[in-house]
Amino acid sequence: MTVEQILRAQAAAANRGIDALLISPGADLRYLTGYDALPLERLTCLVIPVGAEPFLVVPELEEPAARAGIALAPDVELVVWKETADPFDVICRRLPSGLARIAVDDHMWADRVLTFARLLADVRLIAAGPVMTELRMRKTSREVDALRAAGAAIDSVHRQMGLWLRAGRTEREVARDVADAIASAGHTRADFVIIGSGPNSASPHHEASDRVISAGEPIVVDISGTMPDGYRSDCTRTYSIGEPPADHAAYFAVLHAAQTAQVNAVRPGITAGDLDAVGCDIISAAGYGPNFVHRTGHGIGLDVHEPPYIMAGSDLVIEPGMAFSIEPGIYLPGRHGARIEDIVICTTTGGLPVNAVTHDLQIL
Template structure:
């Protein structure tokens, strides 16, 4: 066996072991939460537990994960080859295929323990599937599997942090090129297409979002793209992200100015920069999500811009761009080592311009680590 083949075998073996451990931990957590089984349809939860990136079809694909006993996978017959070819195929789970005329929900129900009284359904399961499970399990209470899986997924392993670090490096490489494409006379959409192409070229397999908010559009946090023509003197908010081949996501926002900014903009950008840096510096085990939110929000409010900071400080990130933990007022959740999340305060002046600075950070044993390493300063594009 050559070195490359041996390396691949080592990686596959390690990955399979990790997935087996995730399944076991999910079963244990389900039992502790009083759930008799988890039913997981295509999405990030299924990929997290099995490595299978299943297509979200009207036909039922479902991981049946009893609190005790052997897990199994129920798939449409035409999807069985894909399931077997995925990392799921190496886990030793039974893969039950159902034919077009079968009732897959009844098949799942028949494989659950007869005493099952509470089943956890993944948070993003389609309503028609939820209702079909209610039909075949009329005596079982339905609960959110996210109450179990969210706690597991938000505590990242060292390998997951490495995946997020690679994703951050890839999106950083795109931000370094943004000044090449920001030119007066170009539309946001044209710039956005260049950015999207670069996101894929940098190693992502999907472009999840491209926000190019120029001038007054920068005051809309989720503006995305339009046919507005970028002008000299504009400030531009660029928020971009995608998913890497292993499913882990990137997300970073930087701000650009086509020529020197106005005194008004420079003043509040300095406030925002100080607030974002203070929040990154404040990350440590034990600080609560709401306390971390307040670190930046209090600085921005004291400077007179509190009403212009209109969203939470951040969101967790992993196999989804937005997941637990959320860095928001009202959340008393203490941060723990391995939690990964965005720090992205913003200030938005409606009808004028806006700014947001976003890094992905990880809580470590003795503080925090910022994964995005491009400059957080305003980037002035020479005209």
């Protein structure tokens, strides 16, 4: 699959008038080669000239890991540099002559971009983001299967939440148990564990604290992990230790209706802005518009947050293969909040949620 992806990258670059791509460690490199390289001080860089063979420059001590990592990309030549060599010079000498525009990945360290700019003074350096977004935003059937497996794994953790969410425990204690469960469910690691209880549930990106959970409190649980193949899970559900406050139950019903409507509205041809508006309109009509403070969702794949972004004003047209979260929330600062999140994949006929755990307010 990675051979095909490199060919697609060359074609996408050529269509944008780009002569070569320089890709450093990160999700783009893993997408193109299968190699999950560590971002170290020694340069690792995939070079993809348009119309020439790609090559991967790696430090000698990383050679074994690189050879294993690019097993699915046999057409990528491995160029190993020794400790005293200059890897930037190695790359510049091997680049075809006459290049005018080279794109570097969006996350390449600034000192490396500046070094390439100095050594390639006659070449215009630009961002490779548009090229890589064009490729990664539309998932292949293999990637869809990977996201569905990740969704099933994180669902299994949510189904066990009653084992850990109890009055008298701190958010941090619960978070440690949940992180262990994410790994036990088949992920290689937990990416984040948000446990927001009581007033902390009104903070969308709250980190677990030493706050003690009490009875009658809503709790927002937003969890994510990375699977062995690099694809991510991300799912949010709202819980309550005993019956929640009456006003919380009232606006949770509004949130549930909004999230359901948005999932049902996913289809090819709808814009990201219009999809965002489906939920916003329901929440606003119920009087909670100012309490929905973030976009509806984000794309997901080898990064937990990547294009497309489902947000107001976006004219991006949703297409089959795009995968993203649908996660409206309602937050009453200082009191409590709620969020429901599914990962949804756009198919030719509509939206395919990868999360199946109940969306209802779960009273423990």
